[in-house]
Amino acid sequence: MRIAEISSPDLRHQYDHHERVLSQLESLIIQAESQNHSPETLSTLSSDLRQILSRLSQLAPFSNNNSLKLRIWKLSYRLWNSCVDLSNSASVSRSGGFSKESVAGLRHVASDLLSLAADVSGVPSPAVKSASFYHKTGLIWHDLKKFDLASICFERATEIVSKLDITRISDSGEKKLLLDINIARSRAAWEVLDRNLAITLLNRAKKSLLFCSFEHHKSLASQYLVFAKSVLSKNNEASSLNEALKLMNEALDLCEKGQAEARTREETLELKELQSKTLRFISAVHLQKGEYESVIKCVRALREGGFGGGEDHHASLPVLAMKAWLGLGRYGEAERELRGMVAIKGIPEGIWVSAVEAYFQAAGTAAGAETATDVFLGLLGRCHVSAKAAVRVAHRVVGDGEDVNEGAAKLRSKVVAELASDERVQALFASDAVAKERTAMHAVLWNCASNHFRSKDYETSAEIFEKSMLYLPCDMENRVLRAKSFRVLCLCYLGLSQLDRAQEYIIEAEKLEPNIASAFLKFKIYMQKNDQNGAIEQILAMKMCLDFTPDFLSLSAHEAVACRALPVAVASLSNLLNFYTSKTAMPTTEVVVLRTLVTILTQEPDNESEVLKYCKRTHARASELGPDCFFGKEEVGRRELNWFAATSWNFGTKCGKEMKYELCIEFLRLASEFYGVLIDGKVEENSIMVCKSLILTVSAMIASENQKQTSLVDTEVKHAVELLDRAAKILTSLSSGTMEPDLLFMYTFNACDIHGRINNSEAQLHLVKSFASSKACNPKHLLQLGLTALQGPRSSPQVATFALNECLSALLSSPLPDYENVALTVRKLVAVSSVHKGDTDDDAVHCMYKQAYRIMVGLKEGEYPSEEGKWLAMTAWNRGAVPVRLGQVDLAKKWMTVGLELAKQVAGMETYKECMEDFITSFENKCHELKHKIPGQSKPQLVA
Numbered sequence: 003m004r005i006a007e008i009s010s011p012d013l014r015h016q017y018d019h020h021e022r023v024l025s026q027l028e029s030l031i032i033q034a035e036s037q038n039h040s041p042e043t044l045s046t047l048s049s050d051l052r053q054i055l056s057r058l059s060q061l062a063p064f065s066n067n068n069s070l071k072l073r074i075w076k077l078s079y080r081l082w083n084s085c086v087d088l089s090n091s092a093s094v095s096r097s098g099g100f101s102k103e104s105v106a107g108l109r110h111v112a113s114d115l116l117s118l119a120a121d122v123s124g125v126p127s128p129a130v131k132s133a134s135f136y137h138k139t140g141l142i143w144h145d146l147k148k149f150d151l152a153s154i155c156f157e158r159a160t161e162i163v164s165k166l167d168i169t170r171i172s173d174s175g176e177k178k179l180l181l182d183i184n185i186a187r188s189r190a191a192w193e194v195l196d197r198n199l200a201i202t203l204l205n206r207a208k209k210s211l212l213f214c215s216f217e218h219h220k221s222l223a224s225q226y227l228v229f230a231k232s233v234l235s236k237n238n239e240a241s242s243l244n245e246a247l248k249l250m251n252e253a254l255d256l257c258e259k260g261q262a263e264a265r266t267r268e269e270t271l272e273l274k275e276l277q278s279k280t281l282r283f284i285s286a287v288h289l290q291k292g293e294y295e296s297v298i299k300c301v302r303a304l305r306e307g308g309f310g311g312g313e314d315h316h317a318s319l320p321v322l323a324m325k326a327w328l329g330l331g332r333y334g335e336a337e338r339e340l341r342g343m344v345a346i347k348g349i350p351e352g353i354w355v356s357a358v359e360a361y362f363q364a365a366g367t368a369a370g371a372e373t374a375t376d377v378f379l380g381l382l383g384r385c386h387v388s389a390k391a392a393v394r395v396a397h398r399v400v401g402d403g404e405d406v407n408e409g410a411a412k413l414r415s416k417v418v419a420e421l422a423s424d425e426r427v428q429a430l431f432a433s434d435a436v437a438k439e440r441t442a443m444h445a446v447l448w449n450c451a452s453n454h455f456r457s458k459d460y461e462t463s464a465e466i467f468e469k470s471m472l473y474l475p476c477d478m479e480n481r482v483l484r485a486k487s488f489r490v491l492c493l494c495y496l497g498l499s500q501l502d503r504a505q506e507y508i509i510e511a512e513k514l515e516p517n518i519a520s521a522f523l524k525f526k527i528y529m530q531k532n533d534q535n536g537a538i539e540q541i542l543a544m545k546m547c548l549d550f551t552p553d554f555l556s557l558s559a560h561e562a563v564a565c566r567a568l569p570v571a572v573a574s575l576s577n578l579l580n581f582y583t584s585k586t587a588m589p590t591t592e593v594v595v596l597r598t599l600v601t602i603l604t605q606e607p608d609n610e611s612e613v614l615k616y617c618k619r620t621h622a623r624a625s626e627l628g629p630d631c632f633f634g635k636e637e638v639g640r641r642e643l644n645w646f647a648a649t650s651w652n653f654g655t656k657c658g659k660e661m662k663y664e665l666c667i668e669f670l671r672l673a674s675e676f677y678g679v680l681i682d683g684k685v686e687e688n689s690i691m692v693c694k695s696l697i698l699t700v701s702a703m704i705a706s707e708n709q710k711q712t713s714l715v716d717t718e719v720k721h722a723v724e725l726l727d728r729a730a731k732i733l734t735s736l737s738s739g740t741m742e743p744d745l746l747f748m749y750t751f752n753a754c755d756i757h758g759r760i761n762n763s764e765a766q767l768h769l770v771k772s773f774a775s776s777k778a779c780n781p782k783h784l785l786q787l788g789l790t791a792l793q794g795p796r797s798s799p800q801v802a803t804f805a806l807n808e809c810l811s812a813l814l815s816s817p818l819p820d821y822e823n824v825a826l827t828v829r830k831l832v833a834v835s836s837v838h839k840g841d842t843d844d845d846a847v848h849c850m851y852k853q854a855y856r857i858m859v860g861l862k863e864g865e866y867p868s869e870e871g872k873w874l875a876m877t878a879w880n881r882g883a884v885p886v887r888l889g890q891v892d893l894a895k896k897w898m899t900v901g902l903e904l905a906k907q908v909a910g911m912e913t914y915k916e917c918m919e920d921f922i923t924s925f926e927n928k929c930h931e932l933k934h935k936i937p938g939q940s941k942p943q944l945v946a
Contacts, residue, residue, distance in 0.1 A: 023061065024073060027054045031077055034084040034108060048107040051081075055114055071119040075128075078115035082135065085109045103146060109139045110155065117158065129166060130176050133159040137183050144186070149193045156187035168210065181211045181218050185225050192229060200229065201249075208256070216269045219260025220276060226253035227280055234283075238290055247287045253280045278304060278316070285322050289329070297326035317349045321357040328364040336361060337373055355391045359398045379424060389430040389439035396421055396443060400450040415450055415462050422447055422469040431473060444473040444483075455490070460497035467491050485515035492523050501530050518547040522554050529565045537562070538573045545577065552581045553589045559598070568602050572612075575599040579619075593633055593642050596620045600649060610653060610665050617650050617672055629679050639681045647676035647688065651695065658698070663706035670699040671725075689732050694745060696729040700752040714759065722756045746778040751787065758796040766791070766801045774808045781816070784809035785823055792834060799834050806831050814857065821861070825870035828854045832877070851878045851900045858907040871908035875901050879918060891929050898922055 030051050033043075058074075085108045092105075113135035121128045140155030163180055171177055188203035204225060212218045230249035233242050257277035264270040285300035301323045304316070324339035340361050343354050361373065399418045401411070421427055422443070431440040447470035454463035471487050474480045488511035495504035505527050512520045521544045528537035537558075544554055555578040562571035575595055582592040600616050603609040624632040624643075633639040654669030674695035677688035700722045707714050714722070729749055750773040757765040770787055773779055788805035791798045810827045813819050828850065835847045854874050858866050879901025885894035902918045905911040 023054060023058050024070075024077070027051070027058065027077055030054060031081050031084065034081055035087075044101075044104040044108075048104055048111065051108065051111045055111055055118070058115075059118060068123045071122045072125075074115055074119040075122050075125065078112050078119065078135075081108060081115065082112040085112065102142070103148070106139065106142045106146060106148075106151075109135075109142060110151070113139050113155065113158075117162065127173075127176065129162050130179060133162040133183060134179055136162070137179065137186060140186055140190070144190055144193070149190050153187070153190045153194070156183060156190055159183045160187060174213075174215070177211075177213045177215070178217065181207055181213075181221060184211055185221065188225065192232070204229075204252075208252075214263055216260050216263040216265065216273065219256050219263060220273060223253040223256035223260065223273075223276055223280070226250070226256065227276070227283065230283065234287070240291070243287050243291050247284065247291075250280050250284045250287065254284065282316065282318055282322070285326075286318075289322060289325055292329060294326040294329040297322055297329075301326070317343075317346060317353045320346070321353055321360070324357055325360055325364075328361065333364075336364075340373060341376070351388060351391050355394050358395055362398050379421070379426065387430065389436040389443070392421075392427055392430050393439055393442045393446060396446050400446055411454070411457075412459065412462050415454060415466055418447070418450065419465050419469050422472060428472060440473050440475075444470050447473065451490075455494065455497075458497065460494045464491055464494035464498070467494060481514050485511045485517075485520070488514065489519055489523055492527075496523075496526060496530060499530070501527055504530075516547070518544060518549045518551070518554055521547050521550075522557065525558055526561060529561055529567060529570065532565075532567070534567050534570050537567065537570045541570075541574055541577055551589075552578055552586060555581075556589045556595075563602065568606055571602050572599060575602070582623075591634070592623060593620065596623075597642065597645060600646075604649075610657060610662065610669075613649070613653055614665060614668055614672070617646060617653075617669075620646050621672060621675055624679065629681055633679075633681065635681070643676060643679055643681060644688075647673055647691070650676055651691065654695070654698070654702075658702055658705070661705075661709060663702045663709055666702040667699055667706065670695045670702060674699065674725075674728075689736065690742065690745070693729045693732040693736075693749075694742075696725045696732075697745070697748045697752055700725055700756065701748065704752065704755060719756060719759050722752075723760075726753050726756060743778050743780075746773060746776055747783045750783075751790070754787065754791065754798075754801065758791075758798060761796075763798050763800060766798055767804060770801050770805050770808075774805070779812075781809045781812040781820070781823060784812060785827060788827070788830060792830065802834050803831065806834070821866050824857065825867045828857070829870060829873065832874075847881075848896065848900065851904065855900065855903050855907065858904070861907075863909045866907070868908060868910060871904065872911060875904035875908055875911060875914070877901075878904055886925070894925070895922070898925070 030047060033047055034051075085105050088105050088108075089102075092102075113132070116132045116135050119128075119132075125131070136155045136159035140152045140159065143149070143152035143155060160183055163183065168180070171180070184203055184207040188200045188207075191197075191203065192200035204222065207222055212222065226249045230246040230253065233246040233249065236242065254277060257273050257280060260273045261270055261277075264273060281300055281304055285297045285304075288294075288296040288300065301319050304319060320339045320343050324336045327333070327336035327339060340357060343349055343357060396418050399414055399421065401414060430436065431443060447466055451463045451466035451470060454460075454466065467487060467490055471484065474484050474487065476484070488507045492504045492507040492511065495501070495507065505524075508520055508523045508527065512524075521540065525537055525540040525544065528534075528540055541555070541558055544550055544558070555574045559571045559574040559578070562568070562574060575598060578588075578595055579592065579599075581588060582595075596616055596619065600613055600620075603613045603616070626632075629643065630639060633642040650669050650673035654666050654673055657663070657666040657669060674692050677691040677695060703714065703718060703722055726749065730753075733746060733749060750769050753769050754766045757763075757769070770784075770791075773787070774784060784805045788802045788809055791802035791805060806827050810824065810831065813824050813827065832847060832850050832854075835850060851874060858871060878897055882894040882897035882901065885891075885897065898918065898921070902915065902922065905915045905918060
């Protein structure tokens with residue numbers, strides 16, 4: 003068998019296999035050319051083409067088969083052209099029937115097919131064309147943010163052109179393609195944060211791919227600038243600024259070198275424009291780094307045309323220069339730059355507003371605010387100024403919570419007031435199209451005025467509030483806001499004590515919106531004018547407002563108390579009390595209002611009747627609602643209750659001292675009721691106070707009777723008995739340790755008096771005996787009870803005798819008896835025995851004298867009162883006068899002997915004692931003679 007016969011079948015088999023694959027490929031490309039695709043079919047087509055491509059790649063290379071390579075080349079172009087048609091139809095129809103990614107995938111397949119064909123005889127520059135396909139496909143992937151696929155395309159294109167001899171390329175388009183592929187690859191690397199590769203690729207292009215072309219220098223410089231701007235947009239750290247500055251310097255260097263390659267004036271101007279733009283960015287970076295001198299140098303170079311051009315009037319230059327001069331602290335130069343902006347026509351609004359803000363922030367309040375305003379007003383006539391810009395300038399001048407002193411804030415406000423009141427500025431806000439900006443301007447002024455109001459700078463606040471009203475249209479929609487402004491202005495002038503002007507504003511506010519806020523401010527004006535009658539009338543007017551709430555009565559009371567207008571405060575709280583009987587939600591509890599009202603009333607004299615009125619109301623409401631509900635529970639309720647009880651008690655005792663007994667009676671009776679109230683169902687520890695209040699109430703009733711010189715009527719006496727019975731029950735329940743010493747005495751004293759009025763002597767005697775047996779009893783109390791029992795038409799000898807005898811016993815049992823009271827007690831006992839018993843109980847009287855004698859025996863001279871001793875001696879001696887005249891010798895001698903014995907115990911009665919002794923001796927002799935003498939003889943007589 004011959005060799006040809008052996009190899010031929012293999013070649014035919016290989017040819018048949020190529021043919022089948024290419025046929026399948028062409029069939030799929032025909033489908034692509036049909037243009038009738040859905041997103042699903044296009045995606046499937048792309049997948050199928052990729053599979054065929056994979057099979058075809060396994061058959062490569064096709065070095066000896068130029069016809070096969072040419073066929074693949076043509077199929078690649080057909081597929082590419084169909085992709086172009088698909089893209090064009092999609093852009094025209096805007097139907098979005100298939101995704102751009104699907105078409106990009108088909109382009110990628112077309113590029114791979116062209117690359118697979120490699121060099122084809124008869125086709126000029128096949129490598130460049132293949133690289134071009136990859137470059138264009140990579141750009142599409144880049145636009146679709148598929149940076150990994152884009153990088154693959156750019157790297158494949160780079161790989162293809164790297165095999166070319168650059169020195170032999172003459173076509174300018176091919177040269178440009180080499181640079182564009184390099185730049186595109188650099189951009190893709192930058193997007194995936196491979197910055198080192200991106201910069202390396204640009205540097206590589208700078209060294210070998212510029213080809214002495216103006217256009218190449220411009221493209222590469224632009225890309226350096228794009229990267230620099232990208233770095234600046236991410237962050238402003240020092241490292242980023244340095245990196246951006248390095249990239250910009252590269253761009254600037256390329257611009258300088260590119261000018262030497264420029265062939266026309268237009269090309270030179272293009273590069274100079276890019277150079278100027280780059281230099282402005284460089285100056286901006288220097289500004290961010292705080293390298294202000296470098297900024298000034300850049301600006302000066304731009305203005306002087308140091309790069310071969312004319313003077314640069316770009317709007318950013320004065321801003322850059324101004325900020326640099328501010329950084330250097332040279333405010334004069336900065337202000338000249340700012341004012342120079344006024345002369346530049348058509349300056350963009352954003353730039354000069356930014357400049358004004360920067361200057362004001364750096365230059366400070368004094369110069370900054372005035373200059374910023376002058377520049378703004380100067381620009382009004384030269385360029386378009388929007389209402390929004392006016393708001394920004396005003397906001398910057400006013401500040402936004404900046405820490406400035408009071409003087410600086412006041413100056414800022416003065417400047418912004420001038421700005422806002424300028425007719426040209428107001429004209430910016432005249433149309434309906436700037437309603438939003440007009441509202442913003444009003445808000446800026448309102449907030450500024452509010453800050454001054456809070457710091458109590460009412461003069462500045464009023465001025466700014468007035469200017470803010472210039473930005474409130476006089477229509478129904480803004481009626482409420484205008485009324486609010488008038489009310490705030492009223493407050494400002496109230497703070498300045500310009501009451502008439504404040505009243506004018508509140509009248510205007512009421513015309514626009516009559517409400518409770520306006521009515522309350524009117525009330526405040528009356529208070530400031532000290533017109534209490536007008537204020538009280540205004541309280542009634544407030545209640546007629548539709549939006550009235552009881553809270554305003556509470557506020558009125560606070561305002562009145564602050565102004566020391568107590569009648570107004572009373573009127574406010576009195577009206578507030580009327581709402582507690584309804585179901586209206588109240589700002590505070592009723593008991594607090596009543597306590598406050600009583601407290602206010604106590605601050606002025608002669609208000610006892612009003613205090614009593616509201617204390618009674620308190621008790622009545624507590625009885626109606628229940629103590630727990632009215633006063634509160636637990637400790638809170640106890641405090642409130644005890645406060646009213648103590649107030650009633652204090653006023654009761656005060657009125658008693660001032661002899662206002664009728665009020666005293668009412669207060670003390672009320673105090674007993676308060677002290678007896680239960681909180682949480684528990685008895686308060688106020689039993690003693692209840693008892694004292696009851697007893698002192700009766701005391702006040704008796705004192706009132708004496709003051710008016712009229713007797714208590716039967717109903718009053720009956721009521722007094724009831725009060726004392728209640729007190730008696732409490733006294734019975736008290737232990738001796740908790741009872742006050744004088745409490746039982748007060749009760750006994752009053753009870754004896756009242757029971758004497760109903761002729762109940764037995765009850766009186768029982769009361770005194772009970773008191774005498776108590777530990778609270780002392781001689782002084784018994785003496786007072788005894789003396790009282792002897793007085794008046796309702797005297798009680800039995801009670802007096804018992805009380806005085808008990809008193810005498812108590813006095814004599816004391817280690818150091820009070821002989822003044824002993825003598826007084828003895829005299830009263832002698833008197834009660836003599837007056838009420840007479841001669842029928844002569845022995846009892848005689849016993850009292852003998853008891854007095856026994857008391858006096860053994861005492862030091864003067865220890866027993868001399869006058870009382872003389873009285874006893876003389877009255878005893880004189881009691882013998884009648885028996886002497888009647889010849890009752892024994893009885894006469896009994897009294898004269900007692901008189902003599904008493905006289906012997908009293909100092910200063912020596913002469914009386916001698917006369918008494920002589921008379922007794924003479925009387926005894928005569929009595930003896932009478933027994934033997936004729937009847938009718940006269941009888942002796944001695945009168946003290």
